[in-house]
Amino acid sequence: MDFEFNNEQRDIQKAVREFAEAEMSREYMLELDRTSTYPADLLKKACDLGFLCIDIPEKYGGVGYGLTEKAIVFEELCRMGAGVGMSLGGSCFGLKVLLNSGTEEQKNRILPRACSGEGLPFSGAFTEPDKGTDIVTFPLGTTAVRKGGKYIINGTKTFITHADISKYVILLCQTDTNAKPSYKGQTTFILENPLDKPGYTVSSFEKMGWQTSHTTQISFSDFELPAENIVGKENQGFYNVMSFLTEFRIETAAAGVGMAQGVYEKAVNYAKTREAFGQKIGKFQSISHKIADMATKIETARLLLYKAAAIFDTKHDVPPHISSMAKWYGARMAVEVADDAMEIFGGHGYIIENDVARFYRDTRMLELVEGTREAQKNTIAASILGRLD
Ligand SMILES: Cc1cc2nc3c(=O)[nH]c(=O)nc-3n(C[C@H](O)[C@H](O)[C@H](O)COP(=O)(O)OP(=O)(O)OC[C@H]3O[C@@H](n4cnc5c(N)ncnc54)[C@H](O)[C@@H]3O)c2cc1C
Structure with missing residues (x-):
């Protein structure tokens, strides 16, 4: 049992701390908070240094470290930035669903863009207006119905971080409304540049804190998605x-x-x-x-x-x-x-x-x-x- 970071981890901690202390002054953090500004410039700089995708394998554009190193990065960013640090880390929310369950083609196409920062923020859309903690007792209200080579999505997801600016969204839908238990009929999909597509409408909430993130609601109205955008197997999304x-x-x-x-x-x-x-x-x-x-x-x-x-x-x-x-x-x-x-x-x-x-x-x-x-x-x-x- 060893309670100390190894030399490499100490170097990572030092590098992120120096970055955070240089780039995340209290005046700047206060300004971002006061103006409710998403820290896009910081995100780019953190991506250029490999911090945000430090735990994504190198073959997909990441740095190839583990969750321990990711935790070191997140700890240091939040030490200086509080919510700004969380906005940076939260910009990769959902990305690991793709890494863990996506096809090689999806991962090769999307993960390098995410790691460079160009494909961020990423969002994960799971919560619904009447289904937060409990997404298991009843079928989800957001449904995906297969029609030929496409799925047609209808429903509403709420409290979704950054969906008004996201390049990619991992979406959890009900694909089998008769499944018992209902969570065995849920499927994950990846939406690519959804803001450019019809049937995708986003509205925003005002919050008491975490001002540098966007908290949004997505309404899907006959939103069309190619069948190959399934992430993992059908009905395994939960x-x-x-x-x-x-x-x-x-x-x-x-x-x-x-x-x-x-x-x-x-x-x-x-x-x-x-x-x-x-x-x-x-x-x-x-x-x-x-x-x-x-x-x-x-x-x-x-x-x-x-x-x-x-x-x-x-x-x-x-x-x-x-x-x-x-x-x-x-x-x-x-x-x-x-x-x-x-x-x-x-x-x-x-x-x-x-x-x-x-x-x-x-x-x-x-x-x-x-x-x-x-x-x-x-x-x-x-x-x-x-x-x-
Ligand atoms: C700022 C912000 C950002 C968010 N970002 C995202 C996002 O990016 N993607 C996303 O999908 N979701 C997101 N969420 C949603 C968040 O995950 C949910 O708010 C959370 O899961 C709770 O769901 P709920 O708000 O519907 O509360 P409810 O589930 O309605 O719960 C209400 C209360 O009942 C309690 N409760 C419920 N069930 C039980 C139980 N079985 N036992 C004991 N107590 C229980 C809860 O603990 C809570 O106190 C975000 C929320 C916020 C506030």
């Missing part, structure tokens, strides 16, 4: 999405650790410099213990994160409850650490110009995406208790 989410949750755990680390460092600095009652506030035990709590929680979440990533890299798989533990704890911990930082900053933390407010808003999203904290706990509990009926 399994493609579940195994992708199990993996991606580890990246979200990395975002949680990175955001928490970033806001914690700000709180430590503030505790060392802000004075009250004639002393640095860090001398008050209530403040110093908060700092100790924050540091311990971050380290705990980091251990869970890199344990999950190491298991994945060794076995090319990870038990769902391990990834759920890393995601649930990483996200909850980030929310708690941002809340403690807000407390340490007092009223100053609540002012928009202050970074803490941004971290506070951006961490909250981590608990909602890719399954809520209740959904993660259900997965963890099921692995312990099994079926009790």
Whole structure:
């Protein structure tokens, strides 16, 4: 058992940290947040350096490292950028469905474009207005009906990140409405440049945080898709999405650790410099213990994160409850650490110009995406208790 990064991983960490510190100044992050701007220029620079597709095999245009190295990248980007880091990492959401389940032809054609940044953002469209956590009890409302060499898509997907600017969308549809259980009738497809095609309409939501990402709703009206755009086998889509989410949750755990680390460092600095009652506030035990709590929680979440990533890299798989533990704890911990930082900053933390407010808003999203904290706990509990009926 080794709790240290190897030399290569340390070099990657140093390179990403230098990139993030040079390119993601607090003033720039604040400006992107205030103007709700998607960080397209940063995305291009991060792709040029191979950061965003670091875990895609070299033969498809990536760098060929594993999930551990991807987590290092994501942690460092989120440490400086909070939601901006998540917008960069989230620009590859769904990409691994293609890598894991797509044909060689699809992967050779699409992945190099994605790795260069030209084919990003990528989106994954799974959630529907009345089907979020539960996509298994009833058939999906978004259907794909085969007609000759095409599928005709109708329905609505909601809360889809970046679908108004995405070059590619992985879409989960119901292809067999009579399947029992219904999730055995779901199929994944890849949409290529859907914005240019008829029958694809996107609207946007305003959010309380994560302003640098776009959160959208897609309406499909007789949208036509060539049959060869199936990803994986027909009626196996649910399994493609579940195994992708199990993996991606580890990246979200990395975002949680990175955001928490970033806001914690700000709180430590503030505790060392802000004075009250004639002393640095860090001398008050209530403040110093908060700092100790924050540091311990971050380290705990980091251990869970890199344990999950190491298991994945060794076995090319990870038990769902391990990834759920890393995601649930990483996200909850980030929310708690941002809340403690807000407390340490007092009223100053609540002012928009202050970074803490941004971290506070951006961490909250981590608990909602890719399954809520209740959904993660259900997965963890099921692995312990099994079926009790
Ligand atoms: C900013 C943002 C970006 C997103 N990006 C994407 C994206 O790119 N692609 C995509 O497909 N989706 C995306 N989502 C959707 C996200 O994954 C869902 O919001 C999430 O899965 C929860 O679904 P829901 O909102 O419908 O909540 P619901 O499923 O309606 O849940 C409501 C409440 O009930 C609880 N609950 C539900 N079932 C159970 C249960 N069995 N046991 C205990 N509690 C339960 C939930 O935990 C929650 O507290 C995004 C969401 C947000 C907010």
